Amino acid sequence: xxxxxxxxxxxLCEDIELVLKTGAIxxxxxxxxxxxxxxxxxxxERTEPTIDGQKVSMDEAIVSAAEILKGAKRPLLxxxxxxxxxxxxxxxxxxxxxxxxxxxxxxxxxxxxMERVLKGRVPTCALDDVRNFADTSVFWGADPSNSHPxxxxxxxxxxxxxxxxxxxxxxxxxxxVDVRRSATAKLCPNYxxxxxxxxxxEFIGALMAVLEGKIPKFGDxxxxxxxxxxxxxxxxxxxxxxLGLIYSLQEKMGLLEALVARLxxxxxxxxxxxxxxxxxxxxxxxxxxxTGFINRVAFSDGKATHGPENSVIEASKSCDAAxxxxxxxxxxxxxxxxxxxxxxxxxxxxxRRSLTTDAAKVVIPSAMYGLEAGGSAIRMDGVKIEFEAxxxxxxxxxxxxxxxxxxxx
Amino acid sequence: MVSAMEIYTxxxxxxxxxCGYASCMAFAVALLNREKKLEDCPxxxxxxxxxKYKKLKELLAPLEKASETGLIIHPEKCFGCGNxxxxxxxxxxxxxxxxxxxxGPQGEKVILVVEDGVVKAxxxxxxxxxxxxxxxxxxxxxxxxxxxxxFV
Numbered sequence: 001x002x003x004x005x006x007x008x009x010x011x012l013c014e015d016i017e018l019v020l021k022t023g024a025i026x027x028x029x030x031x032x033x034x035x036x037x038x039x040x041x042x043x044x045e046r047t048e049p050t051i052d053g054q055k056v057s058m059d060e061a062i063v064s065a066a067e068i069l070k071g072a073k074r075p076l077l078x079x080x081x082x083x084x085x086x087x088x089x090x091x092x093x094x095x096x097x098x099x100x101x102x103x104x105x106x107x108x109x110x111x112x113x114m115e116r117v118l119k120g121r122v123p124t125c126a127l128d129d130v131r132n133f134a135d136t137s138v139f140w141g142a143d144p145s146n147s148h149p150x151x152x153x154x155x156x157x158x159x160x161x162x163x164x165x166x167x168x169x170x171x172x173x174x175x176x177v178d179v180r181r182s183a184t185a186k187l188c189p190n191y192x193x194x195x196x197x198x199x200x201x202e203f204i205g206a207l208m209a210v211l212e213g214k215i216p217k218f219g220d221x222x223x224x225x226x227x228x229x230x231x232x233x234x235x236x237x238x239x240x241x242x243l244g245l246i247y248s249l250q251e252k253m254g255l256l257e258a259l260v261a262r263l264x265x266x267x268x269x270x271x272x273x274x275x276x277x278x279x280x281x282x283x284x285x286x287x288x289x290x291t292g293f294i295n296r297v298a299f300s301d302g303k304a305t306h307g308p309e310n311s312v313i314e315a316s317k318s319c320d321a322a323x324x325x326x327x328x329x330x331x332x333x334x335x336x337x338x339x340x341x342x343x344x345x346x347x348x349x350x351x352r353r354s355l356t357t358d359a360a361k362v363v364i365p366s367a368m369y370g371l372e373a374g375g376s377a378i379r380m381d382g383v384k385i386e387f388e389a390x391x392x393x394x395x396x397x398x399x400x401x402x403x404x405x406x407x408x409x
Numbered sequence: 410m411v412s413a414m415e416i417y418t419x420x421x422x423x424x425x426x427x428c429g430y431a432s433c434m435a436f437a438v439a440l441l442n443r444e445k446k447l448e449d450c451p452x453x454x455x456x457x458x459x460x461k462y463k464k465l466k467e468l469l470a471p472l473e474k475a476s477e478t479g480l481i482i483h484p485e486k487c488f489g490c491g492n493x494x495x496x497x498x499x500x501x502x503x504x505x506x507x508x509x510x511x512x513g514p515q516g517e518k519v520i521l522v523v524e525d526g527v528v529k530a531x532x533x534x535x536x537x538x539x540x541x542x543x544x545x546x547x548x549x550x551x552x553x554x555x556x557x558x559x560f561v
Contacts, residue, residue, distance in 0.1 A: 030513025032489035036526030159511030183554035
């Protein structure tokens with residue numbers, strides 16, 4: 001039996017027990033459905049090294065990729081959230097060498113909030129602190145039952161912690177703020193607060209009014225006062241903002257910052273962004289350490305510039321080659337962006353087939369992290385988790401492939 | 410889940426007491442608890458109740474899947490989140506250093522365990538709902554986000 005770390009989502013659960021047989025998983029314990037799907041996918045639709053759809057050797061594919069990148073004036077390197085810290089590090093070096101634009105999925109995901117968290121403008125804490133001390137967890141615009149299935153059972157609501165021995169039965173409160181009654185909201189029916197789509201800014205305003213002792217002008221007044229009372233009684237609260245809140249607030253993210261600051265006058269309140277991909281925070285942290293920006297960076301002669309013009313949406317308009325690693329932008333991004341990306345010479349490094357690998361000029365297969373390759377990643381709360389390769393594989397890891405490309409350039 | 414009242418409305422309601430119970434309602438509860446079978450009601454087997462008998466058969470069919478404690482798991486609805494594994498008091502008592510703090514169980518003494526992405530029940534005899542002196546614990550059911558766990 002193998003004890004593995006699951007890179008299915010950014011919780012990076014370390015207590016997974018797997019029994020492998022050739023070509024399949026014979027038994028998987030403690031793995032949620034999402035993680036089980038992730039490991040199962042290792043045995044289906046794996047990629048092969050190809051150039052223009054023709055099968056080639058690994059070396060030829062790498063040389064061809066290096067040539068495309070070398071010949072490009074403004075290459076775009078995109079993806080990164082599903083790679084280890086080691087691979088990301090090589091990737092940033094590669095971008096510096098190529099004078100390329102580098103961006104990751106946080107650009108249109110949790111980036112706005114993550115920047116505030118990493119720069120210390122919003123207080124944050126480790127998930128182990130949530131388990132040990134937190135008595136109120138607020139899931140705002142997030143449905144962890146679907147996106148991070150084990151967060152409630154491992155950290156936020158059900159487990160007993162150092163100071164929370166009575167757990168969900170007496171000492172913990174879970175609050176869900178969402179546009180619909182999600183699976184998570186069903187677990188806390190008394191503390192489910194509905195916001196109309198895009199109404200989060202007004203909701204924050206009403207909550208601030210309640211905390212000031214005024215009558216709120218938005219939503220159900222009684223319910224808002226009830227929420228205010230729960231937050232006032234809290235000793236250690238944690239807010240988990242999901243993509244729903246991020247997309248709704250966008251430029252108004254200062255409102256959330258102000259709310260957290262106001263709540264911290266009452267008690268300790270922390271923010272842990274609900275990161276989707278397992279190492280998005282790792283990439284943001286690495287790039288911040290290297291350049292001072294968390295994403296959307298363009299290098300020119302070793303200097304880094306940051307701005308919305310370097311986001312994947314804008315950069316796809318001006319780039320003349322793109323390297324996509326561990327991501328599927330062609331199915332995830334808006335149609336126009338996907339169309340533009342599909343037209344430039346595209347290099348895809350991915351262990352599995354996707355729309356992006358189908359459209360790519362050069363496809364380089366990589367090893368599946370967690371099982372075939374090891375490394376380290378940063379969990380959604382900023383804790384570094386290391387994992388090892390669990391089985392032997394002929395495939396190269398992202399890190400090795402990028403190093404080879406860099407060498408060839 | 411089917412209720413005793415639904416079963417009662419389909420019974421012949423001739424308080425003949427041939428089943429050994431004082432009323433048809435008591436017999437309906439016994440059916441729900443799987444202490445009696447439909448065939449224990451002689452009037453129900455008469456041709457004029459044939460349709461009701463058929464309906465009752467359909468109604469009681471899901472109960473056959475239930476374990477001795479009345480637990481029914483719908484694996485197709487389960488997310489594998491492990492809320493029930495961590496909430497179950499028997500699991501917590503069996504593995505205080507793992508289940509109690511949110512980790513998955515390692516030993517064999519636990520009742521609920523997530524296997525291949527979905528929850529599975531084992532050691533049913535350890536459940537607080539087992540046996541005649543049962544406690545009507547429902548920790549696993551109320552913590553399920555997808556209603557994958559039900560009790561009869």
